[in-house]
């Protein structure tokens with residue numbers, strides 16, 4: 509009897525995996541500091557509600573750090589190469605001011621260990637190519653972490669200071 513139940517469960521598992529096609533869109537960014545040292549990763553997954561960013565940081569100085577998606581997929585220290593915030597809607601910066609840039613996201617609170625694991629949903633962007641808010645446009649996009657916190661209102665960048673880490677979304 510047990511045998512039959514297990515057999516049935518296995519059959520369901522197989523049919524589920526073949527029914528969900530390989531269209532789950534994902535992307536990744538490897539974060540480096542200005543010296544080229546690896547400081548973490550971001551795994552991006554398309555969901556019906558937007559793009560889920562799973563951030564895994566290590567060796568990051570403790571404190572509040574701005575966390576954004578920037579408009580150019582180029583990370584050459586000091587990372588001004590990544591351009592301004594990803595802003596296909598032409599909005600002003602700041603979650604306290606209005607809708608903000610599509611690349612605006614809440615500050616990270618890095619603990620003394622320098623290690624942080626967090627998931628953040630960005631409903632304003634997509635991994636789907638060809639859409640105006642796609643992270644895979646002509647110039648690509650990059651994840652940037654700043655030395656300071658985003659004040660959520662100063663245009664164009666939240667007065668967040670230097671760019672201390674960068675990773676191309678690919």
Ligand SMILES: [Cu+2]
Nearest residue numbers: 574576652654
């Ligand atoms: Cu930024």
